[in-house]
Amino acid sequence: MGQILDRSFADATNTKNNQSIIFLFRFVYHLFHVLIIVVTKVSDISQLPPELALEILKNLNATDLCLASCVWQTLANDEILWLGLCKSIWRYVSIYKRAHHEGISFRKIYLQLDEGTLRFNAGEGLKYFIENKLLDDTCEEISKFIHNTRKLHATEKRKLLKERRDVLERLIELQSYENQFLPNALRQFFAKLDAPEERNEYLSILIENFSKRFYECNKDLGLSIETIYVLCFSLILLSIDLTSPHIKNKMSKREFIRNTRRAIINGTLSDELAGHFYDNIYLIGHVARSTTIAR
Structure with a gap:
């Protein structure tokens, strides 16, 4: 192995513009020798240097x-x-701020957070987190926790947000849609807040709050909150129309532009922008991929 590396290294030095190749061979060469030393001289892995361990x-x-x-x-x-x-899983939890002061080990915190997540996904809500003082029972802390946690089951999270509208509103405020194309922002929104499987009051509340947040992040677009609200539902319906195998007569771009412009009463929408919306859904797909919102 050493002879092969030496020969390859010698060949590489004879070529032009080979600094990166030289560095790579040197690195591999030295790494090989380090491994040989470790294997031959350290019979017990507990004897490895702390830095390497x-x-x-x-x-x-x-x-x-x-x-x-x-x-x-x-x-x-x-x-x-x-x-x-x-x-790596729970980026923000209330207990982090006081763990050192209270002398609580992060190993213990990890095990408790893991247990709390299992219980949450089993339908117990945030009870375990709050009772074990992992999470402060305030709108701000709960919103940040949900926003920064990866393992919470979407269905259980939806149940919680239906009950805690204050948390839902604050959670949406934590999202950023600056300089994003509306269909892409909707995809990001539904990836974070799973959409219901049918059109109902909760979906309307979601879209209403999303429209406000998107407007705040993109005021220079010239679209009102009401216009964004209508566009969101138009994009959802278009997504269903173009992606559903049960709908044979797909909506054309011309039909989408005409129908959407008719739906917008107190606002304007250019044919060009509406056409871009259609193209985005046609090429990329549903704005809420993981859900099947019924008509």
């Missing part, structure tokens, strides 16, 4: 990190490692 532990998930504590008990319980694991 930490680099290994950084790449482990929570389960593997717990197992690694059998070898590196102190290092595997490192607070920075467990804080990183916590924030």
Whole structure:
């Protein structure tokens, strides 16, 4: 292996503009020798230098990190490692701000957050998080928690937001749609807040709040909140029309432009912009991919 690398390195030095190749071969060459030294001189992995052990532990998930504590008990319980694991799933939780002051380990916090998430997804809501003082029971803290958490089940999250309209409104305020094309912003919105499976009051509330937020982020577009609201429903209906296998006679671009302009009463919409909306749905697909909002 060493002879091959040496020969390849020598060949590379004879070519022009090969600085990156030289660097790569040097790196691989030295890495190879380091590994040889580690394998031959360290018979017990617990004898590895702490710096190298930490680099290994950084790449482990929570389960593997717990197992690694059998070898590196102190290092595997490192607070920075467990804080990183916590924030990889729950980027914001109230307990983070007071964990150090109260002497709570992030390993314990991770296990509690994991348990709370399982209970939330099983239909118990935020009860576990609040009772165990992981999450403050305020609109702001709950909104930030939901906004920054990846593992919450969409259906259970929808149930919570139906009950806590204050949290829903604040959660939408935390979204940013600046300089985004309206259909793409809707996709981002529904990716964060799962849409209901049918048209109902909750969908209207979602679109109403989204329209306000999109307007605040893009006032220079010249579209009113009412116009954005109408456009959102037009895009949802167009998405259903173009993507549903049960609809054989698809809406044409001309029909979409005509129908949408008729629906907008107190506002204007250019044919060009409406045409771009149609093209976006036609080429990219549904604005709420994971849902099937009925007509």
